[in-house]
Amino acid sequence: MAVQGKIAALRGRMLRREVSCEEITRAYLDAIEKKNGALNAYVLTTPDTALHTARAVDAKIARGETLAPLEGIPMTLKDNISTKGIETTCCSRILKGYSPIYNASVWEKLAGQNAVLLGKTNMDEFAMGSTCETSCFGGANNPYDLDRVAGGSSGGVASAVGGGMAAYGLGSDTGGSVRQPASFCGLVGLKPTYGAVSRYGLIAYASSFDQIGPITVTAADAAAVCDAICFYDEQDSTSVPRRYEPAAGALEQDLRGVRIGVAKEFMQAVQPAVLKAVEEAIAVYRSLGAEIVELSLSTLSIALPVYYILACAEASSNLGRYDGIRYGYQAGTAGNLNECICRTRSEGFGPEVQRRILLGTYVLSAGYFDAYYKKAQTLRGAVVRSFDEAFAKCDFLLAPTAPVTAFRHGRAAANPIETYQSDICTVPVNIAGLPALSLPCGFDPDGMPIGLQLIGRAFDEKTLLAAAHRFEQATDGAYLCREVLA
Amino acid sequence: MRQYEMIAGLETHVELSTKTKIFCGCTTAFGSEPNTHCCPVCTGMPGTLPKLNARVVEYAVRAGLATGCRINRISKMDRKNYVYPDLPKAYQISQYDKPLCEWGRIELSNGRTIRITRIHIEEDAGKLVHVRGNTLVDYNRGGVPLIEIVTEPDFRSADEIREYLETLQLTMKTIGVSDCKMQEGSLRCDVNISVRPVGSETFGTRTEIKNMNSFTYMEKAVAYETERQIDLIESGGTVVQETRRYDEASGMTESMRGKEDADDYRYFREPDLVTIAVTDEQIEQWQADMPELPRHRLDRYTNQLQLPAADAALLVKYPRIAAYFDEAAQGVNARTVANFILGALFRRLPTDAEKENAAFPVPAAYLHDLAALIDGGKLNMNLAKTTFEKMLDTGKPVSDLLTQADLAGLDAEALAAVCRAAVENNPAAVADIRAGKEKAMGALIGYVMKATRGKADAGAATALLKQLIG
Numbered sequence: 001m002a003v004q005g006k007i008a009a010l011r012g013r014m015l016r017r018e019v020s021c022e023e024i025t026r027a028y029l030d031a032i033e034k035k036n037g038a039l040n041a042y043v044l045t046t047p048d049t050a051l052h053t054a055r056a057v058d059a060k061i062a063r064g065e066t067l068a069p070l071e072g073i074p075m076t077l078k079d080n081i082s083t084k085g086i087e088t089t090c091c092s093r094i095l096k097g098y099s100p101i102y103n104a105s106v107w108e109k110l111a112g113q114n115a116v117l118l119g120k121t122n123m124d125e126f127a128m129g130s131t132c133e134t135s136c137f138g139g140a141n142n143p144y145d146l147d148r149v150a151g152g153s154s155g156g157v158a159s160a161v162g163g164g165m166a167a168y169g170l171g172s173d174t175g176g177s178v179r180q181p182a183s184f185c186g187l188v189g190l191k192p193t194y195g196a197v198s199r200y201g202l203i204a205y206a207s208s209f210d211q212i213g214p215i216t217v218t219a220a221d222a223a224a225v226c227d228a229i230c231f232y233d234e235q236d237s238t239s240v241p242r243r244y245e246p247a248a249g250a251l252e253q254d255l256r257g258v259r260i261g262v263a264k265e266f267m268q269a270v271q272p273a274v275l276k277a278v279e280e281a282i283a284v285y286r287s288l289g290a291e292i293v294e295l296s297l298s299t300l301s302i303a304l305p306v307y308y309i310l311a312c313a314e315a316s317s318n319l320g321r322y323d324g325i326r327y328g329y330q331a332g333t334a335g336n337l338n339e340c341i342c343r344t345r346s347e348g349f350g351p352e353v354q355r356r357i358l359l360g361t362y363v364l365s366a367g368y369f370d371a372y373y374k375k376a377q378t379l380r381g382a383v384v385r386s387f388d389e390a391f392a393k394c395d396f397l398l399a400p401t402a403p404v405t406a407f408r409h410g411r412a413a414a415n416p417i418e419t420y421q422s423d424i425c426t427v428p429v430n431i432a433g434l435p436a437l438s439l440p441c442g443f444d445p446d447g448m449p450i451g452l453q454l455i456g457r458a459f460d461e462k463t464l465l466a467a468a469h470r471f472e473q474a475t476d477g478a479y480l481c482r483e484v485l486a
Numbered sequence: 487m488r489q490y491e492m493i494a495g496l497e498t499h500v501e502l503s504t505k506t507k508i509f510c511g512c513t514t515a516f517g518s519e520p521n522t523h524c525c526p527v528c529t530g531m532p533g534t535l536p537k538l539n540a541r542v543v544e545y546a547v548r549a550g551l552a553t554g555c556r557i558n559r560i561s562k563m564d565r566k567n568y569v570y571p572d573l574p575k576a577y578q579i580s581q582y583d584k585p586l587c588e589w590g591r592i593e594l595s596n597g598r599t600i601r602i603t604r605i606h607i608e609e610d611a612g613k614l615v616h617v618r619g620n621t622l623v624d625y626n627r628g629g630v631p632l633i634e635i636v637t638e639p640d641f642r643s644a645d646e647i648r649e650y651l652e653t654l655q656l657t658m659k660t661i662g663v664s665d666c667k668m669q670e671g672s673l674r675c676d677v678n679i680s681v682r683p684v685g686s687e688t689f690g691t692r693t694e695i696k697n698m699n700s701f702t703y704m705e706k707a708v709a710y711e712t713e714r715q716i717d718l719i720e721s722g723g724t725v726v727q728e729t730r731r732y733d734e735a736s737g738m739t740e741s742m743r744g745k746e747d748a749d750d751y752r753y754f755r756e757p758d759l760v761t762i763a764v765t766d767e768q769i770e771q772w773q774a775d776m777p778e779l780p781r782h783r784l785d786r787y788t789n790q791l792q793l794p795a796a797d798a799a800l801l802v803k804y805p806r807i808a809a810y811f812d813e814a815a816q817g818v819n820a821r822t823v824a825n826f827i828l829g830a831l832f833r834r835l836p837t838d839a840e841k842e843n844a845a846f847p848v849p850a851a852y853l854h855d856l857a858a859l860i861d862g863g864k865l866n867m868n869l870a871k872t873t874f875e876k877m878l879d880t881g882k883p884v885s886d887l888l889t890q891a892d893l894a895g896l897d898a899e900a901l902a903a904v905c906r907a908a909v910e911n912n913p914a915a916v917a918d919i920r921a922g923k924e925k926a927m928g929a930l931i932g933y934v935m936k937a938t939r940g941k942a943d944a945g946a947a948t949a950l951l952k953q954l955i956g
Contacts, residue, residue: 082533088532090532095532100531104533199535200534200535201534204533207757207758208757234537235535236758237535237538237758237759238757238758238759238760313754314754314757316567316752317565317567317576320567320569321574321575321576322532323569326529326574341569361752364752364753366750369752373754
């Protein structure tokens with residue numbers, strides 16, 4: 001089966017004038033109207049601007065003008081991507097009522113191409129969580145099973161795309177926040193290389209890990225979005241200037257002779273159904289002519305503590321600015337300034353955010369800095385080197401995206417450590433700043449989707465997208481969200 | 487009572503005069519309406535990122551080169567975390583363990599050397615404005631680039647601190663990286679101060695006096711704090727390590743916070759900025775562009791041009807005046823030019839500010855031409871002085887102010903004729919002189935000068951007159 005993308009399909013119908021952009025947009029807005037109550041994917045919808053943009057696109061089509069690849073395609077943004085004049089809260093009480101006075105660079109670019117923004121989607125508060133349940137709006141639900149989480153932190157984007165309420169969405173991935181919800185909801189999630197996508201306007205959780213990435217229905221969709229959002233932005237000093245090779249036109253790659261690394265450490269402590277699905281995926285790649293290389297990534301065992309120390313340290317500093325004085329929530333003005341700020345932060349931040357601020361403050365404090373932050377920084381280098389060594393032996397790595405399928409609601413809050421541990425397969429990638437994507441590769445006995453993770457060399461998103469596309473073709477799109485794709 | 491000596495080290499913040507702020511494109515102009523020179527970046531709006539202004543690195547390295555620092559080819563920015571309403575991100579982007587410049591020095595006139603530990607770049611905070619019981623924040627200054635210059639504890643008197651600061655100020659102005667205006671806050675300093683009995687090798691406990699922005703207050707604060715610490719020790723007490731503030735009204739320092747209340751800044755590398763690399767080529771270029779530094783200029787004026795030390799210091803104190811002097815003194819008697827500048831010109835620029843701005847009534851070339859005439863014996867000093875005054879009044883060159891006749895000189899015969907006329911027409915003065923009243927000679931000289939429009943040489947005229955009167 002030739003699996004194409006949702007985006008290409010919509011674009012084709014618009015250009016053939018089978019349907020107008022406004023009609024497509026209205027259909028999505030209707031879907032939101034009908035389904036969002038159950039899925040809780042959107043925390044804010046923007047129907048007026050969506051329809052306004054859609055009509056502008058229809059006018060362009062009527063004039064016979066060419067459209068940019070994502071022009072007129074209805075989409076959503078995670079609620080931590082700044083949108084000028086549109087409330088952006090990070091799903092935190094502390095930012096309630098905050099409307100940015102500028103656009104994130106990525107949104108500025110897409111808005112300039114008439115991307116149709118349907119609204120802002122749910123997330124774990126400040127992207128801290130793996131279930132979307134730390135959102136001040138309550139968590140987003142999984143389209144496959146409403147009793148389960150959509151994953152996190154970009155759970156709202158996954159729930160919206162998987163629930164047919166957006167053609168694609170942009171999330172952010174700090175420790176797996178795009179890939180894991182994509183995995184939980186049977187979607188494709190791409191975390192680009194650190195420095196590939198501008199972070200300007202992405203409200204920071206952990207600056208040296210955060211990266212914006214798409215959640216889409218197919219690999220071809222992910223390639224189209226990747227091509228649109230990867231550009232050099234001088235407003236982000238960590239953005240890397242380079243010659244960009246588009247991925248969308250390069251999906252039909254022959255996998256014969258391609259070396260795929262499988263590290264045994266990734267396969268430990270993985271649910272049997274997940275292990276089985278990943279092993280079957282390996283067999284598919286072998287049948288396509290790829291060479292499977294077994295190797296070891298010994299530094300995986302230190303990845304979680306390194307990630308949680310460094311990410312929390314950066315978060316404790318990044319979140320220091322929320323004092324309720326200039327914008328967002330303020331817990332009254334009684335008492336002196338410090339009391340006012342203290343009360344605002346105590347009431348404005350949820351427990352998970354407070355936990356990470358405290359953790360981060362602790363590891364940076366005088367007397368503890370060397371034992372925690374400095375040591376973690378050193379070990380970060382070791383993780384980077386072990387990936388370098390692995391890539392000497394293979395072209396990309398293959399692993400599960402998460403050791404489990406979607407949790408039932410409430411499980412994470414009761415078991416914070418266990419939930420942190422479920423990030424084991426995704427955080428090493430952020431530590432090393434590498435690109436990785438998750439694609440659906442199977443279902444567990446309950447019918448919940450399982451995600452396969454492909455991890456590439458820096459700035460080699462193209463190879464991952466092509467390999468994912470080939471897998472979809474070889475498996476007849478059997479694991480994709482067929483209902484949405486139809 | 488035992489003899490004590492004070493020991494001090496300085497942390498000086500100098501605002502750099504780049505056109506735009508350190509991490510965004512906002513202007514650094516001073517004195518505008520509050521919150522008109524800011525943007526999402528310098529007000530720390532969520533999601534914004536800093537972008538390092540390359541000029542800031544250049545200016546800081548130039549400052550380092552001018553003070554003999556070692557320049558680190560690789561350095562980085564760090565976050566200094568603390569909460570204060572003038573700091574919208576709740577952290578200041580600064581440099582912690584990898585500053586741009588390290589290990590420089592400034593020489594004092596008493597032969598001692600002040601060692602500079604480091605110079606690093608950082609962003610300034612906003613300003614709190616207190617209005618009728620309310621506190622408002624003005625972010626115009628937020629993100630203005632600063633360098634912090636830290637010294638070793640090498641000062642032994644308030645005079646040394648003053649001289650160091652004046653030298654620093656002059657150096658920064660000369661190389662064009664800051665205007666160092668204390669009254670506008672573009673130069674501020676914190677003094678770390680301790681005392682110890684003379685002869686002791688160990689340092690006493692120090693206190694830090696924050697944010698002094700005038701030489702006078704700095705001197706008073708240092709004097710007060712030194713006395714306070716000595717009195718405390720002499721009366722059996724101990725100095726507590728703390729941060730103190732100088733109260734200008736009472737003339738005393740008072741405790742702001744103790745060591746136990748000191749902020750833990752939780753420094754860590756700024757993840758939003760990349761490593762700063764300074765190349766050898768850049769350093770060579772900036773070193774080559776460096777104008778003559780004040781200490782070198784002073785040496786040249788006193789040694790090569792033979793100016794008196796006090797005169798040289800006065801010229802060097804104002805970089806624009808010194809440049810004017812250099813231009814005017816090209817190839818002519820430097821002392822003559824210096825005298826004109828320090829005399830007539832300075833009288834017309836009475837304040838420091840006017841000398842700094844140096845809005846000269848005439849180009850340096852006019853003064854040069856005047857001095858050349860004096861050197862060539864075409865013009866005597868008296869006429870030159872009045873001509874220079876006229877020049878300053880009218881802005882005209884010497885050629886417009888003097889006739890050919892003025893410049894033709896006065897031959898001996900003509901002078902003799904004028905002198906004879908003076909004797910004939912001033913019988914009373916002649917009588918007085920004959921009676922021994924030497925002072926009356928003035929009237930005769932006055933006559934001669936008037937008659938020759940100042941061209942006559944006073945010495946030659948006096949000799950001739952004496953001869954005529956007998």
